[in-house]
Amino acid sequence: LNVMMGAARKAARSLLRDFGEVENLQVSRKGPSDFVSSADLKVEKTLRQELKKARPGFGFLLEEDGEIAGEDKSHRWIIDPIDGTTNFLHGIPNFCISIALERDGELIAGVVYQPLGDEMYHAEKGAGAFLNERRLRVSARRKMEDAVLATGIPFHGRDGHEPFLRELGAVMKHVAGVRRFGSAALDLAYVASGRCDGYWECGIKPWDIAAGIVLVREAGGYVTDYQGGTRMLDNGQVVAGNDHLHVPLLRLLRAANP
Numbered sequence: 466l467n468v469m470m471g472a473a474r475k476a477a478r479s480l481l482r483d484f485g486e487v488e489n490l491q492v493s494r495k496g497p498s499d500f501v502s503s504a505d506l507k508v509e510k511t512l513r514q515e516l517k518k519a520r521p522g523f524g525f526l527l528e529e530d531g532e533i534a535g536e537d538k539s540h541r542w543i544i545d546p547i548d549g550t551t552n553f554l555h556g557i558p559n560f561c562i563s564i565a566l567e568r569d570g571e572l573i574a575g576v577v578y579q580p581l582g583d584e585m586y587h588a589e590k591g592a593g594a595f596l597n598e599r600r601l602r603v604s605a606r607r608k609m610e611d612a613v614l615a616t617g618i619p620f621h622g623r624d625g626h627e628p629f630l631r632e633l634g635a636v637m638k639h640v641a642g643v644r645r646f647g648s649a650a651l652d653l654a655y656v657a658s659g660r661c662d663g664y665w666e667c668g669i670k671p672w673d674i675a676a677g678i679v680l681v682r683e684a685g686g687y688v689t690d691y692q693g694g695t696r697m698l699d700n701g702q703v704v705a706g707n708d709h710l711h712v713p714l715l716r717l718l719r720a721a722n723p
């Protein structure tokens with residue numbers, strides 16, 4: 466965790482400088498609503514260098530550079546240099562650096578760093594989840610009607626909007642509010658910290674959610690795919706919630722798109 470947090474803090478320096486002058490960044494389009502900027506590439510490069518220096522053999526799964534095998538076949542870093550790139554590029558201050566560590570296919574540590582608010586979320590399997598020094602616990606809300614949930618809107622042309630709109634319609638009838646913040650890693654961090662009572666999204670990539678999954682689990686919450694299984698990194702579906710609301714949310718989503 467110290468290595469991960471140190472790397473995130475170092476990479477955040479260039480990220481904050483670039484956020485101050487987003488209009489000067491080089492931006493290219495990877496998909497209909499999917500962008501990469503020179504800021505993403507800089508952060509990814511710094512993270513790679515720092516993590517490689519500390520653990521030379523580990524492999525990588527990177528949002529921008531893809532899979533890079535390491536000599537150590539057991540360990541792999543899963544990295545999103547900027548989760549919330551669209552926010553970042555529009556000057557919306559909700560984005561973060563996300564780093565997870567996987568050992569033999571199991572997620573064992575996660576760091577989500579929101580540099581503007583200096584919020585360092587971190588968790589290690591079996592050791593709890595923290596926001597800076599404060600121990601995190603998912604919310605205790607029991608009733609859907611009191612819940613505030615986060616979600617993500619699938620990009621047009623990736624999964625189509627219809628299934629999502631059915632989900633949203635079904636969920637909205639039952640909850641106090643639904644939010645779309647624009648960073649899946651922070652959405653999961655918000656579930657871990659109890660700010661949100663749950664979160665769902667589909668069509669998501671492993672680097673968007675890997676670190677956040679560790680945070681939610683270590684804060685006492687549940688994270689699954691839509692079937693209630695744990696193949697979130699493979700099928701890009703994620704449903705998170707506290708122990709009272711996770712199953713009711715799963716039921717609503719399944720009923721929306723049987």
Ligand code: IPD
Binds near residue numbers: 646647666
């Ligand atoms: C995106 C964000 C967003 C989610 C998208 C992701 P990126 O990640 O997490 O909240 O709705 O599905 O792709 O592209 O900014 O790293």
